[in-house]
Amino acid sequence: MTSLESVEILVGDLEIGMYVSALDKPWSQTPFLLQGFYITSPQDIVELERHCKHVYIDVYQSRTSTDHSNARVISGQPRQIIAARSEQEASVALKFKSRVANASALLFPHRKLKKYDDAAGGIQSEMTVAKSVHAELSGAVDAMFDEYSRSNVLNVSGIRASVNPMVESVIRNPDACVWLARMKTEDSYTYRHSVGASIWAVALGRQLGLPKVDLQRLALGALLFDVGKLRIPAELLKKKERLSRGEYELLKSHVAFGMEMLGNTGVLNRSVTEMVEFHHERHGGHGYPHGLKGDDIPVMARIAGIVDCYDAITSRRPYAEPMSPSHAVKKLYAWRDIDFQAELIEEFIQAIGIYPAGTLVELSSGEVGMVLAEYRTRRLRPQLLVLLDRNKVPLRDPRPLDMRAVTHDDDGQPLEIITSLEPGAYGVDIESLVF
Numbered sequence: 259m260t261s262l263e264s265v266e267i268l269v270g271d272l273e274i275g276m277y278v279s280a281l282d283k284p285w286s287q288t289p290f291l292l293q294g295f296y297i298t299s300p301q302d303i304v305e306l307e308r309h310c311k312h313v314y315i316d317v318y319q320s321r322t323s324t325d326h327s328n329a330r331v332i333s334g335q336p337r338q339i340i341a342a343r344s345e346q347e348a349s350v351a352l353k354f355k356s357r358v359a360n361a362s363a364l365l366f367p368h369r370k371l372k373k374y375d376d377a378a379g380g381i382q383s384e385m386t387v388a389k390s391v392h393a394e395l396s397g398a399v400d401a402m403f404d405e406y407s408r409s410n411v412l413n414v415s416g417i418r419a420s421v422n423p424m425v426e427s428v429i430r431n432p433d434a435c436v437w438l439a440r441m442k443t444e445d446s447y448t449y450r451h452s453v454g455a456s457i458w459a460v461a462l463g464r465q466l467g468l469p470k471v472d473l474q475r476l477a478l479g480a481l482l483f484d485v486g487k488l489r490i491p492a493e494l495l496k497k498k499e500r501l502s503r504g505e506y507e508l509l510k511s512h513v514a515f516g517m518e519m520l521g522n523t524g525v526l527n528r529s530v531t532e533m534v535e536f537h538h539e540r541h542g543g544h545g546y547p548h549g550l551k552g553d554d555i556p557v558m559a560r561i562a563g564i565v566d567c568y569d570a571i572t573s574r575r576p577y578a579e580p581m582s583p584s585h586a587v588k589k590l591y592a593w594r595d596i597d598f599q600a601e602l603i604e605e606f607i608q609a610i611g612i613y614p615a616g617t618l619v620e621l622s623s624g625e626v627g628m629v630l631a632e633y634r635t636r637r638l639r640p641q642l643l644v645l646l647d648r649n650k651v652p653l654r655d656p657r658p659l660d661m662r663a664v665t666h667d668d669d670g671q672p673l674e675i676i677t678s679l680e681p682g683a684y685g686v687d688i689e690s691l692v693f
Contacts, residue, residue: 266312266313268311268312269307269311269312270307272306274297274298274300276296277316278294281309282313283309283310288310289612289638290309304672305638308672308674361601362467365601366468366472369468369472370469371467374467376431381434381615381631383431384427388427388434388437388438391424391435392439392453395417395420395421395423396453398419399417399453401416402416412485414478421456421478421481425473428460428464428473429470429473432609432610434615435457435460436461436616438457439457440454452480452485454573455480455483455484455566456481458565459477459479459561461610463561464609465606479529479533479558479562480562482516482525483533483537484566485534486514487515488515490509490515491508494508494509497577498576510538510547516534517534517535532556533558533559535547536548536550536559537563537566538563540596540597541599542595545563560599563597563598564590564602564606567598568586572586574681580681581680582680583610583678584677585678587610590603590607611632612678613632613640613675613678616628617629618684618688619678619679620676620678620679621675621676622671622672622676623648623668623669623673625644625647626684627659628645628686628688630658638674638675641661641662643656643658643659645686646686650684661675
């Protein structure tokens with residue numbers, strides 16, 4: 259859908275700085291999962307040419323000085339750019355754009371937000387540290403759960419001590435911990451889900467510019483929001499068949515159990531307790547246990563709901579196979595302002611990307627690779643490690659491939675990712691490939 263401030267132009271007439279607000283086909287039929295983005299490089303135009311003949315640009319959001327009042331019209335009636343609007347129209351538009359551009363400031367009005375930059379050296383330099391802090395955090399969660407099973411006492415001191423090193427690692431470079439978060443063994447979902455959700459939560463908080471203390475609270479809250487499941491019968495958690503109404507009601511009680519367990523630990527921070535109590539509330543009011551909706555759901559709990567859902571649907575569970583990251587992102591995008599707040603969903607996609615580190619992907623050449631790292635501004639052309647040739651035969655020596663630099667295959671054909679693959683596809687074990 260276009261507006262009075264949009265103009266239809268041929269893809270070949272695009273310029274760096276233009277803001278693409280609509281395509282000539284549904285967004286879902288293209289790899290451009292975010293509805294609206296800036297042209298930042300010639301490669302962006304090349305990628306659009308592969309999927310569209312013409313697009314619509316938002317003149318007021320575009321960062322180019324070119325006059326588009328005579329832009330070529332492809333079909334239909336001429337679309338004129340409205341150079342002057344009423345003061346009231348301008349005021350409404352500015353307020354809307356300010357809301358989108360400053361979502362973090364509106365969601366966290368009393369926080370001093372900051373911009374995080376990746377540390378030098380990339381994922382390679384961070385991976386050794388990330389492996390250590392991830393193992394430490396996983397061990398602390400395992401120990402906490404095991405101690406509770408023996409004594410019915412929830413001791414959070416271990417995970418408190420392990421949270422900060424993980425947060426520091428994600429601040430330096432999220433890709434390393436994100437990679438490790440995707441490595442979940444089949445028989446440890448309950449344990450690894452807590453660690454994975456914690457990493458996703460910190461990555462989103464980093465994207466929002468939250469200060470370190472809030473990132474620590476997000477990490478702790480995500481580690482604890484499902485702790486009440488320790489009081490749910492294991493056979494119910496592992497059941498593959500559809501739950502009966504009574505079983506589902508018992509499962510939902512893990513929220514109340516979690517709050518009761520948390521009350522005996524001395525964890526009194528409001529952000530953490532809100533994540534535990536409200537992480538199953540939904541934007542449209544159809545969640546539980548209170549049926550809260552929209553802004554009535556605390557912001558940190560909204561974040562908890564998103565990361566809980568994403569980690570769950572990308573994990574192998576007793577009753578469901580894991581989704582690929584790109585499929586999961588499309589699901590989340592479809593659920594915006596239904597299950598989750600739209601602005602937070604879009605920020606989450608920006609934080610983790612369409613192809614997070616550790617994702618298996620198939621290329622147009624037929625080769626299969628694993629994402630090593632994403633470029634924050636070039637999500638569709640990440641750095642890969644090519645593992646299988648075009649016949650799906652493992653390479654003796656896997657080779658790095660930077661898709662930002664390499665745009666064509668050996669036959670001279672455009673090289674692009676055609677799909678992300680489910681974990682373990684073609685027998686690839688990503689755990690054996692960690693630096």
